[in-house]
Amino acid sequence: MDSTALVKVENLTRFYQKQCAINQLSFSLGAGEVLGFLGPNGAGKTTTMQIITGNLAPSEGQVSINGFDIIESPRQAKQLIGYLPEHPPVYRDATVDEFLKYCAQLRRLKRAGIATAMAQAKANCGLNDVGHRLIGNLSKGYQQRVGIAQAIIHNPLVVILDEPTIGLDPIQIREIRSLIKTLGEERSVIISSHILSEVQATCDRVLIIREGKLIYNASIESLENQGKELSITVALKQPPGIESLIEIDQVEHVETIDDNRFRLYFNSSSPAESVVKASVEQQWGLYELVPDRASLEDLFIELTRDKPPAGESRESRS
Amino acid sequence: MILTIARREITAMFLSPLAWVILGVVQIILGYVFLAQLDNYFILQPRLLALKNAPGVTDIVIASTFQVAAIILLMIMPLITMRTIAEEKRNKTLTLLISSPLSMTEIVLGKFLGLFLFVFILVSLLMLMPLSLYMGTDLDAGKLFSIYLSMLLLLGSFAAIGLYLSSLTDNQTIAAVSTFGALLMLWIINWLGESVADGQSVMTYLSLLHHYQNMLEGIFDSSDLAYYLILIVTFLVLTIRQLDRERLL
Numbered sequence: 001m002d003s004t005a006l007v008k009v010e011n012l013t014r015f016y017q018k019q020c021a022i023n024q025l026s027f028s029l030g031a032g033e034v035l036g037f038l039g040p041n042g043a044g045k046t047t048t049m050q051i052i053t054g055n056l057a058p059s060e061g062q063v064s065i066n067g068f069d070i071i072e073s074p075r076q077a078k079q080l081i082g083y084l085p086e087h088p089p090v091y092r093d094a095t096v097d098e099f100l101k102y103c104a105q106l107r108r109l110k111r112a113g114i115a116t117a118m119a120q121a122k123a124n125c126g127l128n129d130v131g132h133r134l135i136g137n138l139s140k141g142y143q144q145r146v147g148i149a150q151a152i153i154h155n156p157l158v159v160i161l162d163e164p165t166i167g168l169d170p171i172q173i174r175e176i177r178s179l180i181k182t183l184g185e186e187r188s189v190i191i192s193s194h195i196l197s198e199v200q201a202t203c204d205r206v207l208i209i210r211e212g213k214l215i216y217n218a219s220i221e222s223l224e225n226q227g228k229e230l231s232i233t234v235a236l237k238q239p240p241g242i243e244s245l246i247e248i249d250q251v252e253h254v255e256t257i258d259d260n261r262f263r264l265y266f267n268s269s270s271p272a273e274s275v276v277k278a279s280v281e282q283q284w285g286l287y288e289l290v291p292d293r294a295s296l297e298d299l300f301i302e303l304t305r306d307k308p309p310a311g312e313s314r315e316s317r318s
Numbered sequence: 319m320i321l322t323i324a325r326r327e328i329t330a331m332f333l334s335p336l337a338w339v340i341l342g343v344v345q346i347i348l349g350y351v352f353l354a355q356l357d358n359y360f361i362l363q364p365r366l367l368a369l370k371n372a373p374g375v376t377d378i379v380i381a382s383t384f385q386v387a388a389i390i391l392l393m394i395m396p397l398i399t400m401r402t403i404a405e406e407k408r409n410k411t412l413t414l415l416i417s418s419p420l421s422m423t424e425i426v427l428g429k430f431l432g433l434f435l436f437v438f439i440l441v442s443l444l445m446l447m448p449l450s451l452y453m454g455t456d457l458d459a460g461k462l463f464s465i466y467l468s469m470l471l472l473l474g475s476f477a478a479i480g481l482y483l484s485s486l487t488d489n490q491t492i493a494a495v496s497t498f499g500a501l502l503m504l505w506i507i508n509w510l511g512e513s514v515a516d517g518q519s520v521m522t523y524l525s526l527l528h529h530y531q532n533m534l535e536g537i538f539d540s541s542d543l544a545y546y547l548i549l550i551v552t553f554l555v556l557t558i559r560q561l562d563r564e565r566l567l
Contacts, residue, residue: 016567053417057565078419089414091326093333105322106418150414 006031006188007052007158012061014047014212021047022212025061031157034184036203036220037192038296040304044212045192046086049162052190053083065158079107082156084164088147092136096127096146099135100153107154121149124179126172140167148176152183159183161191165198177202196296206296210304220296231265231292233257234275237285244282249274263292319420320428327402327432337436340394344387345443351386352447355379376458380448381534384465387444388472388530392505395473396497398436399480400490402429403557407488416565422558426481430554433477441469461536468533471546472526476501478553485560501526 005028012025022044029035039045050056052063054070054077063070068077091099100121104114122128125145130138135146144167151159164180165173180202183189193199199206200220208216237260245254245262250271255263264271272289279286331337359378366372406412415425445466451457479500484493508525522528529542 055413055416055565075419075421078417081417083413083417085410085413085417087410089409089411089417091330091411092409093330102322102326103414103418106319106415106420108319108419 004031005029006066007190008062008064009048009052010062012048012051012063013059014044014051014056015059020212022051022209025209025212025214027207027214027217029158029188029190031188032184032186033205034180034189034191034203036199036206037190037209038194038196038199038206038300039192039209041194043209045209046162047212048209049083049160049190049192050085053081053160054078055083055085079154080157082151082154082159084147084151084159084161086162086166088143088150090135090143090146090150093134095132095134096122096138096149097131099146100149103150104153109154117153117155121153124152124182125149126175141169141172144168145172145176148179156187158188158190161189163193164191165193165195173198196300200296208300208303215303216299230267230270231255231263232270232272232275233261233263233288233290233292234286235261235288236279237287238283240282240284244278248278261288319424320431323415323420323425323428324431324435327429328435331398331432331436336397340398341440341443344390344394344440347390348383348387348444349447352379352383355383374458375451375455376448376461377535379451380457380462380465383447384444384469384534387469388527391440391473392476392501393498395476395501396480396494399433399477399484399497400494401484402433402481403485403561404488404490404493408490422561426554426558426561430478430481430550433481434474437470437473437477441466441473444469458536464533464536464538467538468530468542471533471543472530475526475546475549475553478550478557479504482553482557482560485557 007029009028010026012022013020014022025044025048027035037045037048047056051058052065052070054074057071065077065080068080070077091102094102097118100118101114104117109117122131125148127142127145127149130142135143138146144164148161148164151161161180165176168176177198180189180191184202184204191199191202203220205219206216207214239260239262242254242256242262245251245264248264248271250266250269251274252265252267255265257263264275270291272291275289276286278284356379359375362378403412406415445462448457448462448465476497480493480497483497483500484490486496487493504524504526506525506527508522508528510519510521523545529545532539532542
C-alpha cells in the first residue's frame with residue numbers, strides 16, 4: 001500500500017452479533033481513482049461503505065481518509081467524504097434548495113461559498129429546474145440526483161456512492177456515469193453496483209468481495225486483457241472450409257458458431273490482419289470481425305459461483 | 319452547527335400541521351381553563367377580602383391555570399418529541415447527520431435546542447393570558463416569572479426525556495407512548511413517597527410534580543433548579559450514548 005493513498009482500509013472486520021459480515025478486508029485508493037465495488041447480495045458492500053463513512057464502527061481494523069482516522073478524528077475525516085447511501089437521505093418536506101443549503105451548512109461551508117456550491121452541485125446533477133420543488137413530490141430518479149448532489153456539495157476528496165444509478169432512466173444513467181467520470185478526474189470515487197457493465201464503463205479498478213472477503217482486486221485494463229484464451233469472431237458470406245481458416249497465420253484452432261460465423265482462437269498476436277488479407281484474396285466476403293473480450297460478467301460469475309453465499313442479505317442491515 | 323440543526327428542527331415542526339394544531343388546541347383548552355379560574359376568583363373575591371394575607375390573583379388564577387397546563391402538556395409533549403430521532407431513523411435520514419462532520423453531541427444538542435425553541439414559543443404564548451390581567455389589576459411579577467421559568471424547565475425536562483425515548487426506536491408511536499408512560503410515572507412517583515412517614519422520601523424528591531409545585535408557589539429553591547438541570551443533562555447524555563452505541567450494533 002502506498003503512502004499517498006487517499007483512502008486506506010486495513011484489516012477491516014465487522015461482526016453482527018456472531019455473524020461475520022466483513023472479514024479482514026484491506027485495500028487502498030489513490031487520488032483520481034474510480035473504484036467499483038462488486039459482490040453478490042449480502043457480500044458486505046454496504047457494510048464496508050458504512051464503516052468507511054463512519055456510520056458503523058468496525059469490530060477490528062482501521063480506516064483512514066487522507067491520513068485522518070475515521071474513529072479517532074472523525075470530524076476531519078468526514079469533512080473529506082461525500083456519501084450517498086442506498087436510500088438517499090433527503091427530507092421530503094423540504095425543497096431541493098432548502099435541503100442543499102442545509103447540507104452545505106452541515107458540512108461547514110462558509111456562508112459566502114454556499115450559493116456557488118449549491119449552483120455547482122445542482123448543475124452537475126441536472127437539478128436546475130426543480131430547485132423550488134418539494135423533494136417529496138419528485139420522482140425516485142430526481143430524489144436520487146438530490147442524494148448525489150448532497151454528497152458532492154462540499155467538494156469532498158472522496159465520494160462514496162452506494163448504487164448511484166438505481167431508479168434512474170437510461171438517459172439519466174448516462175449522465176450520472178459521465179458525472180462519475182468527471183468526479184474521478186480529481187477525486188477518488190467508490191461506487192457499488194450490481195450492474196456489471198456500468199462498473200466496466202466507469203471504473204478504473206474493481207474489487208469483488210464475497211462473504212466479506214476480498215477475492216479480486218485489479219484494474220479494469222488488466223481485466224480486459226486477461227482471459228484464458230484469446231479469440232476473435234469473424235463472419236463470412238462465402239465461408240471456406242475450416243481447414244483453410246486454421247491455415248491462417250497465428251490461428252490455433254477454430255470453433256464454428258453457425259454457418260457464417262467462426263471463432264478463431266490464437267495465442268499471442270491477433271490474426272485479424274491475416275484474416276482480412278486471406279478474405280480479400282480468396283473472396284470469402286468478410287463482413288464482421290470482432291475481438292472477443294473477457295467480460296466482467298464472466299469473471300464475476302466465475303469468482304462468485306463455486307459456493308453460494310450463506311445466509312440472507314446483510315445489505316438491509318443498517 | 320447546533321443552531322443549524324435546531325433551525326432545521328423547528329422549521330420541520332412548523333412545516334407539518336402538527337405543531338400548529340398542538341399550539342391551537344393547547345391555547346383553546348387553557349384559555350377555557352383560565353376563564354373558568356377567573357370566574358372562580360370573582361366568586362371567591364368577597365370572602366378573600368375578609369382574610370388577612372389572602373392569596374392574590376396571581377396565586378388563584380394563574381398558578382392554578384398553569385397547574386392544569388402542566389398536566390395537559392404532559393399528554394401533549396410526547397407528540398412533539400416522538401418524531402425527533404425516530405422519524406430520521408425510519409426515513410434513513412440520520413445517515414446525513416452522521417456522515418457530516420458533526421459530533422453526536424452537536425446532533426443531540428441541536429435536536430434538543432429545536433425542541434426547546436418550540437417549548438419556548440408554546441410557553442410564551444400561554445403567558446400572554448396572565449399578562450392580559452395587567453389591564454385590570456396588579457400582578458406579582460416575581461411570582462409570574464417563577465411560573466414562567468418553572469414551566470420552561472418542566473417542559474425542557476419533558477423534551478429531554480422524549481428525545482431519549484425517541485432515539486431508542488424507529489417507530490414514532492412507540493416513542494410517544496413510552497414517553498407518555500415515563501412522564502406520567504415521574505409525575506405520580508411521589509404517591510408512594512407520601513404514605514411513608516414525613517413525605518420527604520427519595521420518591522418525593524424524584525417527582526416532577528413536587529418540584530414544579532414549589533416553583534408555582536413562587537418558592538425558588540436552587541435544589542429545584544438543580545433537579546431539572548440534572549434531569550435534562552442526564553437524558554441528553556443518555557441520548558448521545560445511545561446514538562453512539564448504535565454504530566456498534
